[in-house]
């Protein structure tokens with residue numbers, strides 16, 4: 030088993046290179062005063078509490094970027110670590126759903142809905158779960174980790190001021206985090222978002238790995254989709270994410286075909302509702318609707334699909350992503366999917382598994398969508414695809 034070091038380092042050796050002084054020092058990353066910067070990383074006189082939650086509440090998520098006329102309840106929330114949802118948020122207006130959340134580490138075949146009740150589905154979900162991360166800035170949201178292969182092997186010097194690890198050292202690239210655009214909208218926000226890997230078990234909080242986001246990689250306003258990179262202290266963490274991703278894909282392939290097909294009627298969410306330890310919830314897809322407003326969108330869609338197919342055939346999907354990134358606001362049609370799965374504040378940005386299949390190099394991959402929020406006009410959760 031490989032050893033993972035948290036970004037905050039060993040508490041006993043955690044001496045920041047700069048200490049607060051009577052003269053104001055500003056953070057090079059977020060330009061705030063060091064003692065309470067928006068990174069949520071306070072530099073305390075005794076060098077402890079580098080990851081203290083008390084300073085995480087400095088700024089609010091900016092919700093201005095929502096679609097016009099959108100009546101969405103944004104599901105970010107204040108941080109409530111722990112295991113019990115009713116304790117974390119007794120006043121939650123959806124608290125009748127709290128019993129529907131299953132602890133991710135305790136998931137068993139018995140918890141699965143009828144058509145999916147098979148041990149292979151349980152194994153697959155238990156392999157999806159480790160890649161789900163908790164995101165913290167002033168609020169809590171959820172994201173999922175993946176590999177950005179052209180950043181594997183890259184390093185950047187660690188920002189000394191934010192780190193408790195002594196001496197000059199580098200951070201390792203290769204990990205990307207997918208979440209909503211309304212959670213992380215730009216590089217400033219990416220660089221001040223804390224990413225917590227492996228908050229799976231409240232009794233094992235020591236194994237949680239905490240890092241900071243690095244920069245925005247790709248964002249799409251209309252799809253409410255963001256991917257940002259996350260450079261980490263432990264190179265092995267990049268390898269681990271790569272392995273977990275392969276295991277997840279392999280586990281999907283082990284599910285009998287008729288069950289894989291049946292899974293498109295279900296919406297499975299893995300998230301940190303109210304910021305508590307990782308939970309899984311099951312529900313059904315209620316409705317899907319394609320929104321195509323004009324001929325231009327349709328033409329763009331056909332062109333993009335043509336480009337995608339050529340790139341996929343030539344094993345060059347990264348090139349496709351690069352092309353696509355040039356036109357982040359290209360008018361495209363999109364599909365809205367509604368589902369009744371339990372979600373709460375903190376579930377924003379979480380993966381939703383709805384049996385969506387892409388085939389890459391002959392291998393069937395289950396591609397998650399990204400949970401947005403609760404659509405008040407419909408009375409159900411929604412996501413864009």
Ligand SMILES: [Zn+2]
Pocket residue numbers: 056057058059060061066067068069
């Ligand atoms: Zn800062």
Ligand SMILES: [Zn+2]
Pocket residue numbers: 187188192193194198262
């Ligand atoms: Zn460092």
Ligand SMILES: [Zn+2]
Pocket residue numbers: 114118121122123124127302303372373374
């Ligand atoms: Zn709730």
